[in-house]
């Protein structure tokens with residue numbers, strides 16, 4: 001195929017190996033591509049970096065890039081080209097994303113969004129862009145007030161149950177690794193990434209195969225998002241909890257807030273995350289349809305980042321100019337009926353944190369800052385929990401029995417370490433050898449403290465058996481993974497929501513017209529981007545429902 005016989009043409013160039021910093025510089029990228037292709041440099045009219053990925057299996061590991069290039073009219077190039085990792089093919093011109101059309105809502109139509117996590121924030125942003133800026137209520141506090149409360153929790157073991165790692169502006173994603181890749185194939189995900197970039201996230205998130213922001217940068221993004229929402233007419237109320245719904249004739253009319261206030265609620269986007277157990281309980285008492293869904297439970301496993309880098313790269317990372325490495329492991333393991341075990345939410349260069357929102361319950365998770373320089377690497381090591389495992393903790397028809405299952409094991413972990421958000425820990429080698437770990441053998445990042453123990457009291461026996469089996473399998477794949485320095489911190493229990501709030505194809509809850517359950521807590525997302533995308537979808541569904549009800553003036557979109 002000859003490209004560009006007198007018209008503007010585009011080509012896609014895959015597998016360009018070069019340092020990432022040079023690839024971000026259009027002049028350097030153009031020179032490199034021209035050196036690889038039979039075209040002169042001035043024929044490359046435009047060069048756009050589309051994707052960057054690290055081939056960690058190559059020795060030495062290397063960055064590969066994908067570019068979209070516009071050729072000057074008249075450029076002759078025979079395609080396709082295949083040479084080593086390099087592949088060049090013709091491409092369609094890029095499609096620019098049009099601004100979402102504003103919808104016509106009736107005067108005074110103000111939806112309410114509950115929860116300022118990714119799902120609620122992007123629902124509010126999208127509603128405002130569509131022309132219906134909502135009231136956004138969030139039980140926790142703004143990020144500026146969250147930071148000090150969370151630091152106090154980690155350093156001193158003091159918890160504010162309404163302002164913590166899980167509750168407050170940005171939701172559960174704020175004190176996170178800020179990994180923002182997603183497996184969902186929804187074009188709205190690209191819009192969310194562009195929003196994040198426009199709000200201050202680095203350009204790398206638009207091109208990296210495994211984009212990452214980090215807690216420090218996420219905080220800035222969230223403060224800018226708050227300003228944008230205000231400019232678009234959204235009213236944000238922190239320290240305000242949704243506590244009930246008023247339903248008339250199967251239709252939602254008002255929302256009850258903490259303090260006794262009731263606000264008109266022609267539509268409610270309910271995005272409470274997976275840890276608002278009180279909220280699930282009042283929803284259940286009102287008869288909102290819900291069902292139990294499977295989840296996973298386990299521990300956080302922590303190593304020195306240098307060990308993970310050595311295993312993954314086979315070289316000294318700093319000398320090779322590579323980023324802290326990650327891993328993804330999965331297998332079926334355990335006696336009798338094996339369970340799926342997998343590494344979850346790996347945080348290179350991060351730390352293990354307490355992520356509880358209740359005194360008496362011990363919950364771990366992982367986070368990192370943008371530089372990922374903490375010296376440790378951690379990941380959840382979790383085993384699947386089918387719904388039948390919940391049954392001893394509630395009647396088989398009780399949709400909330402998964403919450404009770406989580407509570408039971410979180411309380412046991414609390415008791416095993418003696419309380420105060422001190423975490424029960426065991427070295428992987430000790431778990432496999434069947435002996436408890438002594439306090440003096442512990443080296444890890446978790447605060448406010450760790451107590452050596454035997455984790456068998458903190459996890460269901462079949463889960464523990466599966467974790468042991470998986471540790472052996474993973475150690476064979478990554479020699480040293482279950483070695484002396486690997487520390488298991490208990491318990492990683494809030495991996496996903498064990499409840500789903502039922503919704504129909506129009507995203508509304510049957511019998512509760514106007515109620516749109518979304519995000520991770522409602523059981524429709526897992527991770528920052530997929531939760532945000534679900535929020536966008538709910539906002540669009542509200543606009544579509546108003547249009548269907550004939551409330552938009554003739555002519556539709558202005």
Ligand SMILES: Cc1cc2nc3c(=O)[nH]c(=O)nc-3n(C[C@H](O)[C@H](O)[C@H](O)COP(=O)(O)OP(=O)(O)OC[C@H]3O[C@@H](n4cnc5c(N)ncnc54)[C@H](O)[C@@H]3O)c2cc1C
Nearest residue numbers: 115117119139171172173176178179242273519520527528
């Ligand atoms: C420590 C940690 C690290 C993580 N790391 C990553 C990561 O690197 N990448 C990734 O993709 N995901 C990560 N996650 C998961 C991710 O944060 C969640 O999937 C995502 O935040 C879910 O979004 P959401 O909006 O559905 O719910 P949430 O983020 O949980 O937000 C729900 C919000 O609703 C508020 N709320 C609850 N009930 C009420 C009520 N009754 N009234 C008013 N407000 C209420 C809560 O205070 C909260 O702010 C991490 C999670 C944690 C805890």
